[in-house]
Amino acid sequence: MNRKAPQISAIQGSEAIQKLLIAHLHGDEEAFQSAAWDIVGEERRLNHSVFANELERILRTAKGVPVSKSFFAALSANNGNMPKDKDKNANLIELTQSDVEIEDLVLSPALRQSFDRIIQERRGSELLRTHGLQPASKLLFCGPPGCGKTMAASALANALYLPLATVRFDAVVSSFLGETAANLRKVFDYARVRPVLLFFDEFDAIGKERTAIDEHGELKRVVNSFLQMLDSFRSETLTVAATNHQGLLDPALWRRFDDILFFAKPSDEEIETLLCRYFRQFTLQKTIRIKSVVKQLTGMAQSDIQQVAHEAIKQVVLSNSEQITSAILNSAIERQLNRLRITRSGDDEVSSQKVPSSRSARPK
Secondary structure (H helix, E strand, C coil), X not given: CCCCHHHHHHHHHHHHHHHHHHHHHHCCHHHHHHHXXXXXXXXXXXXXXXXXXXXXXXXHCCCCCCHHHHHHHHHHCCCCCCCECCCCCCECEEEECCCCCHHHCCCCHHHHHHHHHHHHHHXXXXXXXXXXXXXXXXXXXXXXXXXXXXXXXXXXXXXXXXXXEEECHHHHCCXXXXXXXXXXXXXXXXXXXXXXXXXXXXXXXXXXXXXXXXXXXXXXXXXXXXXXXXXXXXXXXXEEEEECCHHXXXXXXXXXXXXXXXXXXXXHHHHHHHHHHHCCCCEECCCCCHHXXXXXXXXXXXXXXXXXXXXXHHHHHHCCCCEECHHHHHHHHHHHHHHHHHHHHHHHHXXXXXXXXXXXXXXX
């Protein structure tokens, strides 16, 4: 009985969508509204409360406009009330609809368990609230660069039927006194009325420790303001912050997050999984031993491994070869290793230089 329930729900959902589209194409407003409310009810039965609430909000706020038109317009974009910077009139967030699936991620068992738990909590939020409990609403992703934090946020948004609202720090951070905090307030005000996955990438840009001697007073005031906004923020929005430099964050920020997820560099097993995914449409030369390749890539981030795979695939395509040879793969690995050596050498040179006392003279 339980095994058939999801299939029945899927069939019911498909029928409701068919009715919705037919009613829209025929201009039958009454039938459209009936089908739309059926979808809302079905989403509530599936415990997709955030998505159901968003659909219901769209239906209820259509004033004098045929619901069939306002529904699709709001569902596809809803950019009319996007928060903007007063000075540059630039959008403070970038709103996208993710198509990344959780299954697309290569996660450690601990990370996968954390994601499953977060998704379960969010989908069962109504049930939790009946017991006086709250689902996780503020998450911090940290770890080395290139290990999948941004992709994971995108997949989480998709799994929760939420638009991905990425905060644009180039627009949020202002040179005018007090404007950065004002822009952040606009972002939170937007996310309070419209459920999204609010994503603060490169979070250390505004979350640096307030005692850092090289930070001026304005950025310290921004951290204070952000802490206050985060404390008072109540919404169905899921807030996710990501940083490659967790050591730079103000200690007071850590306590504000319901969960902290660390994205480490992939293990040997995860590297092998990544390679199998990237090369699934290509044939590997029989002399290639995947375990040996994995050993060469140990210590690389996911983005580095992806770069190696893409370089090898490009060479195969351009040479009209039928398979990935040892020579092609070794060449791609060596190029990436050289690239990493140059990057690390540059970091060492910068760190060995004496830091000038003038802030304006610091290397950027």
